[in-house]
Amino acid sequence: MKAENELPFIDKIKIFSAELRRLNQKRKEIKKEQGKSKPLNLKKNEKLEVYNKTKGTCHICGSDLIPEKFSITSSLIESCSTNNNLPACKSCKRLFDNYLPDEIKWILKIGLWAKTQIEFETDLGKIIASEIIEQEKYRESKRKSPRNPIDIDISNYPVKNNQIIGSKKVEYKRIKEVLYWSYANLSMAYKAVNDKSDRYGRLHYIIRKKLFNGLMSGNMNVRSMFHDEKSKLNSDKCCVYCGKTRMLQIDHIIPQNKGGKDSGENLVWACRKCNASKNDIDLMEWYHRKNEFPPIQVLRNYMKLVIQYCIENELMEKDLDTSGEINLPFSIEYIPLDFPQPNRLIKRFEINRNTL
Ligand SMILES: [Zn+2]
Ligand SMILES: [Zn+2]
Structure with a gap:
């Protein structure tokens, strides 16, 4: 070039x-x-x-x-x-x-x-x-x-972090909004998948809205969701990314060199192939590169860790504009803000279920 x-x-x-x-x-x-x-x-x-x-x-x-x-x-x-x-x-x-x-x-x-x-x-x-x-x-x-x-056509190059949600344009100003919006969507998706719904309905959107508002106002917290859904990721021995049961290694969801802890929540089983392919790339970026949406359970673990990290390090209120200057252990630009319809998630979920 x-x-x-x-x-x-x-x-x-x-x-x-x-x-x-x-x-x-x-x-x-x-x-x-x-x-x-x-x-x-x-x-x-x-x-x-x-x-x-x-x-x-x-x-x-x-x-x-x-x-x-x-x-x-x-x-x-x-x-x-x-x-x-x-x-x-x-x-x-x-x-x-x-x-x-x-x-x-x-x-x-x-x-x-x-x-x-x-x-x-x-x-x-x-x-x-x-x-x-x-x-x-x-x-x-x-x-x-x-x-x-x-002279260039500005409309071809919109500002990032501005998302169209329904008819309302929501502007993400802080790290908090991105993480909680993604988490609220995750909760909605989880419910819809459990309901075996093909598409999101009114109830699902209400759940999302309530959780998002609750998280933003501090009336709800991330731990209250999935309360009794104990993570199977850490106990069942198979690759969390593809479901294989052979040649397993321990993988850090947030890489250690980026500040990921050596504790149970950050550790999962991964097959050698997935581990090598993921390497030190951020988990969400890795899925993005593969053009795949992460399985709900993987996303859940990831989001919990990321939110926990940001709360512990008092980063939630930080402006997105300055997030480039903070050394985040994850790539905030790859946090999913737009979730596929549940029928697309269900398949993935069932594949995961069967292999777990
Ligand atoms: Zn694998
Ligand atoms: Zn030089």
């Missing part, structure tokens, strides 16, 4: 935000297409060859690198042949591997933090964007041949 050599001229705040979301969306599509990237696995002499390309400095920021311990960038776009590999420091690598070239240009120009603010159209983001735009308009006017501002 060819990246534009310079950033486009933008003269409107809305276009600025939408352009950043467009790049974000494009990056996600590319990542989805590529699937999991393979580790490089270069031999010692190949590594040295890469190191010598820049005489041992980071090819992005120029800092000196240690020969035995340096990173190698492999761009999201370019293929991973040795010729493309270049030595880099750890922080540059993180940026280089995770963002598209045009996004990196924006990050270098305005900073990652400002980019996020503008992308999510926060109040602060709008202020920053308008200041940048004023500067850019001036700079553009001083050019020999001023360019035209770009």
